[in-house]
Amino acid sequence: MKPLSPSPSKPAIQALIDGGADGAKVDAFLKGRAFPLVEGGTVTFVFRGEADGIILRHWIYGLESATSLSRIPNTDLWYLVLDGIPPCSRVEYKLELQRHGHSAWIEDPLNPNRARDPFGANSVLHSEGYEVPTWTKADPDARPGVMEPFRFESRTLGTRTGMIYLPARFRKSRLYPLIVVHDGSDYLKYAAMKPVLDNLIHRLEIPDVIVAFTDSPDRLREYANDATHAKFLTEELLPDLTKRLPVLDRPQARCLMGASFGAVAAFSTAARYPGIWGRLLLQSGSFAFTDIGKRNRRGPLFDQVVAFVNRYRENPSAVSERVFVSCGVYESLIYENRSLVPILDATGMQVRFVESRDGHNWENWRDRLREGLSWLFPGPLMFIYE
Numbered sequence: 001m002k003p004l005s006p007s008p009s010k011p012a013i014q015a016l017i018d019g020g021a022d023g024a025k026v027d028a029f030l031k032g033r034a035f036p037l038v039e040g041g042t043v044t045f046v047f048r049g050e051a052d053g054i055i056l057r058h059w060i061y062g063l064e065s066a067t068s069l070s071r072i073p074n075t076d077l078w079y080l081v082l083d084g085i086p087p088c089s090r091v092e093y094k095l096e097l098q099r100h101g102h103s104a105w106i107e108d109p110l111n112p113n114r115a116r117d118p119f120g121a122n123s124v125l126h127s128e129g130y131e132v133p134t135w136t137k138a139d140p141d142a143r144p145g146v147m148e149p150f151r152f153e154s155r156t157l158g159t160r161t162g163m164i165y166l167p168a169r170f171r172k173s174r175l176y177p178l179i180v181v182h183d184g185s186d187y188l189k190y191a192a193m194k195p196v197l198d199n200l201i202h203r204l205e206i207p208d209v210i211v212a213f214t215d216s217p218d219r220l221r222e223y224a225n226d227a228t229h230a231k232f233l234t235e236e237l238l239p240d241l242t243k244r245l246p247v248l249d250r251p252q253a254r255c256l257m258g259a260s261f262g263a264v265a266a267f268s269t270a271a272r273y274p275g276i277w278g279r280l281l282l283q284s285g286s287f288a289f290t291d292i293g294k295r296n297r298r299g300p301l302f303d304q305v306v307a308f309v310n311r312y313r314e315n316p317s318a319v320s321e322r323v324f325v326s327c328g329v330y331e332s333l334i335y336e337n338r339s340l341v342p343i344l345d346a347t348g349m350q351v352r353f354v355e356s357r358d359g360h361n362w363e364n365w366r367d368r369l370r371e372g373l374s375w376l377f378p379g380p381l382m383f384i385y386e
Contacts, residue, residue, distance in 0.1 A: 011037070011039055011042050011044050011081050012029075012033075012037060012039065012044070013029070013037070013044050013046070013079050013081065016029045016072065016077075017072055020074075021072045021073075021074065021075045021077065022074060022075065023075065026048070026072075026075050026076075026077045029077075030046070030048070030110075034111075035108070035110040035111055036108075036111060036125050038125075038126070038127055038128050040128060041083060041084060041085055041086070041087070041127075041128070042081060042082070042083050042085075043081070043082050043083075043085050043125060043127065044079055044080070044081045044082075045069065045079065045080045045081075045082070045095075045108070046077065046078065046079050046110055047069060047077075047078040047079075047095055047097075047108070047109075047110070048076055048077050048078070048110070049076055049078075049097075049109075050076055050099070051078065051097055051098060051099050052098045052099055052100070053068060053069075053096075053098035054068070054069040054078045054095055054096065054097060054098070055067065055068050055069070055095070055096035055098070056068075056069065056080055056093060056095060056096075057093060057094045057095070057096050057105060058091055058092070058093040059091070059092050059093065059122075059330065059331075059359045059360070059361070060091060060330040060359065061330055061331050061332040061334075061359070062332075066096070067080060067082075068080070069095075085125070085127045086127065086357055087127055087128045087129035087130070087357075088127065088128075088129040088130045088357055089125070089126075089127035089130060089330075089357040089358070090124060090125070090126060090127075090130055090356075090357065090358045090359070090363065090364065090367075091124070091125040091127070091330070091358075091359070092115050092122040092123070092124050092125075092359060092361055093108070093122060093123055093124075093125060094106060094107060094108075094122055094123060095107075095108055095123075107121060107122065107123045108123035111123045111124070111125075113125075113126060115361060115362070115363045116189075116190055116362075117186075117190055117361060117362050118186060118190075122361075124363070127357075130357075133367055133370065135196060135199040135200065135203070135370055136192045136195065136196055136199075136366055136367070136369075137192070137195060137199075138195045138198075139195070139198070139199050139202065141202065142168075142195075142198045142199050142201075142202035142203075143168035143169070143198070143202065144168060144194075144198050145165050145166055145167045145168050145170075145194070145197060145198055145201070146165070146166045146168075146170065147163050147164070147165055147166075147194065148163065148164045148166065149161065149162070149163055149164075150162055150163070150164050150212070152236070152237060152240060154232050154236050154237070155236065156228050156231055156232050156236065157222075157228065157229070157232050160214065160215075160232075160237075161215075162184055162212060162213050162214040162215060163184060163185075163188065163212075163213040164210065164211070164212055164213075164245070165194065165197060165209075165210065165211035165212075165213065166210060167197075167201055167208035167209060167210070168198070168201070168202075169208055170208070170210075171246075172246055173246070174208075174246060175246050175247060175248045175253075176207075176208055176209055176210045176245075176246060176247055176248065176253075177207060177209045177210070177247070177248055177253040177254070177255070177377055178209070178210050178211075178212065178238075178241060178242075178245070178247040178248070178253060178254050178255070179209055179210070179211045179212070179255040179256075179257060179279075179281075179373075180211075180212045180214060180233065180237070180238075180241075180254075180255070180256050180257070181193070181211060181212065181213045181214065181257050181258065182214060182216075182219075182223065182256075182257065182258030182259075182262030182263075182265050182266060183215060183216075183219065183258060183259065183262045184212070184213025184214050184215055185213065185215050186362065187213065187259075187362075187365075188213060190362035190363075190366075191362045191363070191365050191366035191369070192366055193211075193213075193366070193369065196366070196369050196370070196373075197209070197211065200369075200370060200373060200374065200379070201379070203379075204379045204380045205370065205373075205374045205378075205379045206373050206374050206377045206378070206379045207377055207379050207380075209377060210241075210245055210246075210247055212237070212241055214237070216229070219261060219262070219265075220261060220301055222265065223258070223261040223262055223264055223265035224261060224264060224265075224301070224302070224303075224304040224305050224308075225264060225265075225268040225304045225305060225307070225308035226265075226268075226304070227272065229265060229269070230265075230268060230269040230272040230273065231272075233256070233269050234269060234272075234273045234276055234277075238254070238276070250278070251275055251276060251277065251278030251320075251321065252278040252279070252321060253278070254276065254277050254278055254279065255277065255278075255279035255280065255281060255376055255377070256269060256270060256277045256279075256280055256281075257280070257281035257282070257283070257372075258281075258282070258283070259283035259284055259285075259362075259365045260283075260284055260285070260286050260360065261286050261305075262283075263282040263283055263284065263285030263286065263287075264285055264286050264287065264305050264308075266280055266281070266282060267280060267282055267285065267287075267319075268308050270319040270320050271308075271312060271317075271319045274317065274318065274319040274320075275319075277319075277320055278320055278321045278322065279320065279321065279322050279323075279376045279377070280319075280320045280322070280323045280324070281324045281372045281373070281376060282323065282324065282325045282326075283325075283326050283327070283364075283365045283368060283372075284326065284327050284328060284331060284333055284337070284360050284364070284365065285325070285327070285333065285336070285337060285340070286302065286305060286333060286336075287305070287309050287333070287336040287337060287340050288302045288305050288306050288309060288336060289306055289309040289310050289313060289336065289339075290306055290310060309336075309340075312343075313340075313343060316343045316344070316346065316347050317347055318347040318348050318349045319347075319349070320349055321349060321350060322349070322350045322351075322352075322375070322376055323344055323349050323350070323351045323352075324351075324352050324354075324371075324372040324375055324376055325337060325340070325341055325344070325351065325352070325353045325354070326353070326354040326355070326356065326364075326365070326368040326371075326372060327353075327354075327355060327356075328355070328356050328357070328358040328359050328360060328361075328364045329355050329356065329357055329358075330357065330358060330359040331358075331359045331360035332360070333360065334355070337353070338353075341353040352371075352372075352375050354368055354371055354372075356368065
């Protein structure tokens, strides 16, 4: 992506500036328009209100993350015109409002698009061509699966709880593939995974599946290549789920998935137990490594991750059968994920890598679920195209 810069063309707001704006003209300009105003590759961010300054704060790695808006003279309208945002992009952002010596990051009051995560919400720019996938929204024609809570007493990690997804046509007499999801509560709350499963099963794009949504109270430690966590998943939770649920007892029917540190947990578990988890879905994995020396530029939280990825890169091996990897080009981890893919592929594992014009966030991971799940577990319709 080329650096964002003031647009060389004349955006719609230029006529307002050139014409000598006043309150009435500002009202007329804002009326009937959606903001940010997308005009091809040109985007105009707008804020209306009294302020000492307004700054755009975005999450596109590698570009200046703070850019000031300008005020149109004799008005309370602030604007910033940027050129070079590619089509089909999602960009999460906030506005920094500076007033009376104080500063606060706020959601864009003129933009109704919001993305939520465990830390709150961000405004979202949808560039030309991007649309929220229809299969992420509840479909009244899709029979809903059932969510059931589960509780597990682990010898290694203590009491763990989660949710089990059972497909709408669930029968105890049938056997089903099993997916175990790291950060399960977040996938359900922020990545719409329940309606996604309902819709993909209804559309015959994936088979009926059972999904175990798990969480960790200490994810940054447990997910960073922790032997205890891998043992819990493979030697305790998997046998328990296989015993209590009608799941297929073969590697091709078992999937571990996660995003960010959760992807590290899924991959490192499969590496500790090769051949057990026949499917992996890894989203924006925090696969930090060092090319020269041992210094870890990402800080001590990544020390165990760096040690694991460095070892794997030195001696790669097939740990699964199919691995789906996705990452956004606007996040800092794109280099690490791109670097890992050919190494995985060279081991003989089937690997599919998908990049998106998005960042490190839950809606990016949501938007990749259809492609990932249907490739790992193709339903009757998807087999036609395999």
